Amino acid sequence: MSFDFDLYVIGGGSGGVRAARIAASEYGAKVAIAEEYRMGGTCVIRGCVPKKLMVFASSYGAQIDDARAYGWNVSAGDFDWPVFRARLDAELDRLEGVYRSGLLKAGVTIHDDRAVVEDAHTVRLADGTRHSARHILIATGGHPSVPEAAAAAGVMTSNDIFKLDALPGSVLIVGGGFIACEFACVLNGMGVEVTQFYRGEQILRGFDGEARGHIAEHMREAGVNLHLGTDVMEMRAAAGGTWVMSTDGRERVFEKVIYATGRSPNTAGLGLEAAGVRLGRRGEVIVDGWSQTSVPSIYAVGDVTDRINLTPVAIREGHAFADTVFGAKPTQADHELVASAVFTQPEFGTVGLTEEAAREKGPIEVYATAFRPMQSAFAGRPDRVMMKLIVCADTRRVLGCHIVAPGAGEMIQLAAIAIKMGATKEDFDRTVAVHPVMAEELVTLRKPVRTA
Structure with missing residues (x-):
């Protein structure tokens, strides 16, 4: 045929x-x-x-x-x-x-x-x-998937943000995934008054718990009005935008409402x-x-x-x-140890297992640090960097790496190569640090902060 x-x-x-x-x-x-x-x-x-x-x-x-x-x-x-x-x-x-x-x-x-x-x-x-x-x-x-009631109220999605003729004075972002958090940070940085509702107990579900908390704290310090355990109960068109009542009883008119609750x-x-x-x-x-x-x-x-x-x-x-x-070259895409970056401010780079997932697989050691990076500390900002390695206690292989820092996306790409190759904690230890840079902390973490 x-x-x-x-x-x-x-x-x-x-x-x-x-x-x-x-x-x-x-x-x-x-x-x-x-x-x-x-x-x-x-x-x-x-x-x-x-x-x-x-x-x-x-x-x-x-x-x-x-x-x-x-x-x-x-x-x-x-x-x-x-x-x-x-x-x-x-x-x-x-x-x-x-x-x-x-x-x-x-x-x-x-x-x-x-x-x-x-x-x-x-x-x-x-x-x-x-x-x-x-x-x-x-x-x-x-x-983007939007609940029927929200769609009927004419909410925006991430697709619509790029088509705005003007930035709103205020915006409500509903959702706690990486898209919601990224746009909360972006719009906040552009001068928009940002409120974010997430019905869960912490943003960025599925990522490392310690990193999630670190990012949430930074978002609040930067001015994002983040409400956890909160969802929209009712909304309708109103003068100046959309009137919203939340599950905690708050009422407010927002110029724009953006739903980022999944795809x-x-x-x-x-x-x-x-x-x-x-x-x-x-x-x-x-x-x-x-x-x-x-x-x-x-x-x-x-x-x-x-x-x-x-x-x-x-x-x-x-x-x-x-x-x-x-091409007569049988090939399956490799879905193991895929690194990713969340472009919040600061960025979040991650590869491998979270601490929570690693605990379920066997004994681990957790190496972590948090510190004020030189550049922002000199400027008087309170920003803190977090770096974390999850290590298998038996094989010594690094199972996961999580970085919250400016440029974390760039750092995690290189760390992912070593982890994909099966690097052990001792391989990291043998690597001489580059000084003074934030990433040197990845090779100077000597003692675990906890074991499980």
């Missing part, structure tokens, strides 16, 4: 683009990709990249304060959102062009349209056009179940270690599979898929 394409990719995000480009340019496959919005997906258009640029923008106010402490005669004016927004839009346009040109250079056919699956080998575009493919790859990512896979209306593709409880595509679905010709990578929802993971999954299916 002949097909129009060897591979048809639905979704132009990081995972789908990588799979399409590698299959076409390195293995000579005839490839098409369909994207209904903008090439680049969540990360490039409405996630990691614009968010990190906002993180940079929001940090300059504190840096100007520090500069005065270091002798510079400078002063900060108001943050000009329209100026930043114009530059941000231009940068996203540039990056989308890079993604698009990369696909075209690889020989990939681009369809700027929504695509759905009709059967194991057929894709239908919104304009009615049908294409057959030997293999279909689902790489449609995810979207869901983009599988609704794709025709997957009708084609025989098995979905999970949250709508995620169920795949095996090869990213293959219950239909042998259909694969899925990235957030739509709800494995590890990180852009670099989606890219690795897309590349492994192309190597396996088109």
